[in-house]
Amino acid sequence: MTEVADPLRTLVAPFASAITAAFGPDYAATDPQLRRSQQPQFGDYQANVAMGLARRVGRGPREVAEAIVAALDVGELCERVEVAGPGFINLTMRPEHLAAAVTAVAGDENLGIAPAQEPETVVVDYSAPNVAKEMHVGHLRSTVIGDALVRLLGAVGHRVIRQNHLGDWGTPFGMLIEHLVDVGAQTGGAIPSIGDLDAFYREARTKFEADADFAERARARVVTLQSGDETTLTLWRALVAESERHFQAVYERLGVCLAAGDVRGESFYNPLLDETVEELEGLGLLVVDQGALCAFPPGFVGREGQPLPLIVRKRDGGYGYDATDLAALRFRVRDLAAQHVVYVVDARQSQHFAMVFAVGEQAGWLGDGRRAEHVAFGTVLGPDGRPFKTRAGGTVKLVELLEEAVQRAEAVVAENGRELHADERSAVARAVGIGALKYADLANDRVKDYAFDWDRMLSFDGNTAPYLQYARARICSIFRRAGEEGPGVGAGAVVVEEPTERALALALLSFDGAVQQSAELLQPHRLCTYLFDLATAFTTFYEHCPVLRADSDQQRSSRLALCDLTARVLGRGLELLGIEAPDRM
């Protein structure tokens, strides 16, 4: 069951009735513009509809507000409704109603998260590491943000299909195989392990850039690969398998949902490229330009003002990523039946995706209820404000970053933690270290670059994973203690009396809104901000309201119920971000 508990939802219908009663059915659909009030003096919630409506009905805003209030039937919900300032309608809820709403959320397994009215099939394309390369810090954001979005979209009731668009095809791959053939004579053709593969990739890259003859062979090798040459494919499969073992190990360490079955690499689309191109050609969207088959979506120009192409088929007859991305979009919309395709990819590729989507619309794959969206994110910056690198200037390997996160967390936990068994302590260190790393990535507006800072992300103060985990662990501790102190623990009836209780109740009721907004805007940081606010509200409550030493059994059990729900919301919220929440730390 999901009972509508958030007053921001509950109040919509009464406002619609009141607006209709006051101004007629033409205005029935007017958004009441209900918001949380920023300050207690303005009540719990406010409706800002009157100011905008005033012009439409040709009356003064305060007068409009008064008319709405006069027709508003919220006696059971609100103890006070006031018109203030230019025409704000300030609503103060009845404590009994807040208590009932909190109780409803507590009894809801979804903690108030309302299911989508129109569930969609959403494809989320994220992570997308490259075969034959170790995952590095550059893959962190796509993987972490994408995974949070998968969880969020699922939580609000959408059908989510994860797609790991592995870089297992294309020019770099021809280069790698060609290099493998070159050195194979000396090594007996053994496939390097993934650790060596990184160096192997650099060698191939260097050779590709320095040796024009090799570069030509590499390009030809891509064509050989695409034509299905068995010898080439054998080498290719070995590289892919070795790489996938590495990726899965990282995913498990990182605690993301991606599984082997979610892999649909670039190679998958190889057999679909011809038909994709034929379809585009049939629609008259392709022209030959400088020997290459191109689409020119309108509105994109290059350096000299010339139309900018998507190169669907290269001069040498090979297909590049433009073709693959078009085929992937087509596949996702047609075969996966996606109504929404989400690409969690670096912001630098925004123009590329804009062009792919534009062609997708020209081809009729998008539009008519189907849409694609580039969920762009910024760069991880080091302390110098430049892209995050090792001291030597190399890329930071993801496994090493995870390792360091856990090590640093271990030190923090050892220093500050309670007495924990070694096993539990290392589990907590993992949860805290990995959680801190992921949360730091999620807590900022994803479109911006963010500064990587170990001390800040592992701090128990501020908007961090450890702070939220700690807040929840403290609550768990209250219940352990309560258990020791005897009966009376359990789901008590909630009573909202003190201001800090009211503030906490309001925060708890906002969980649904935070999740919905985060999922709708594809911005996990909004959920982070909410959880931090909730934890802050809890701390203030806990400071002012004795729980175990409450005045009466009724008050005690009510406050325990608030504690319990807070812990569950914090736990669920972190879970939606892909972060573990240990009971003790």
Add this chain to the structure above:
RNA sequence: GCCCUCGUAGCUCAGCGGAUAGAGCACCGGCCUCCGGAGCCGGUUGCGCAGGUUCGAGUCCUGCCGAGGGCGCCA
């Protein structure tokens, strides 16, 4: 040259057109024998600049300045 993104407190960051712009850190001053001190309360400092739209702009639009990124066969 054109296009995209960003610019909020000393630092790191919130703020889906609403009232007096918030948080953490840092700094200053208080408080509490405190159910987990990793505490509580208070204070100082800010929307890059200039126009415009709006009853109302940090938020939307235009221009400028600054930072980053992109701009044909790499992904």
